[in-house]
Amino acid sequence: MVVYNQQNQRDICPLIEEFHIKNVIAGVERKQWVIGGRVTMGVVGPPFTYALTFLSLSGGVIQNLTSYRVLAQKLNAQPSEETYVVSKNSYGVTLAGDSGSVNSVIILGTEPTGKPPDSQKKWAKDYCPYCKARGINAILGSSVKDEILFGFHATTGGGGTYAVKFGTVSKYINLFALPAGSLDNPLFTSMADATYQISITKAKVAAGVVPTIPPWASSINREGFTLNGDANSEYDVYILGQILY
């Protein structure tokens, strides 16, 4: 049986309390960022595209990334063409999808250090006793305050929808690690606003099942949203945004 350390990191890291991030998520690269935002595809095409820069997505903090992963997710309406990446370069990415569609974008990227070789050897654990104590080698940078990235698993009903309520799904985010009886206490109930980013992928522990409908999110508000997809199907979901405290 796997044993998890259930001590909340806020008990040992002063940043957790101050910046309302509940816990720090770890990384496996020495210097990585997570940035996100919403983009609206153009209406001239096809392809209907949007060229974003890291500078615009990060509020002017990040100019270029040496390597990065992109998650793109159409919001508000069923995709007729699932959003995809047309091209990547060091300064940004061009997405394509449905005409005029609103999309969430989440980027996990590695930035060149711009530091002398000596300082490039150090990881977060080498600076921070809290990270070292928790076995966190690296932390992920953010260009905004109070932002969190978390995931959960959801199963749609016979109608192909699942009403995501953060007050409910946060009882199950860490279900496997919570002691019995803790399900009455949601880890949080609401985002700070409705502009958080969403990413959805059909996924299950058993053999995968071919999607007939690309998943999408609608009716997005601070307390949750509607996950749309195939009937009685399992999905992995990520959220990037600020929690309401």
Place this chain on the structure above:
Amino acid sequence: MAKRRWVKDYCPFAKDQGFMGVIGDVAPGETVFGFSVTLGASPTAMVLRTQTNGKVKQMKDTYYRVQVTKVTSGSIVGANPYVGLKTEVQFSLYGEVGATYDVVVVGHVNY
């Protein structure tokens, strides 16, 4: 602490790296990592140790979450990518043969 300050004002590593803030999480102890892969067949087993160049050897459980986006230049999504057969050391990625995908994983890593 004064709320107008940033993480970089408190954390020496964040300051050294130029991080304005750090990304939080709801559940304790989770890690995020990603990789790109071009499918030679569908499904293809994503062996975590291989895809991360040994940085992640295995997860603690199969409750980790996976997100996938197609990143093949100029190629529309012909078949929606999806995930199955999760184990602690690998999962299967289903998609278009020859297509490239960005993959991001969040969960508990067994260091």
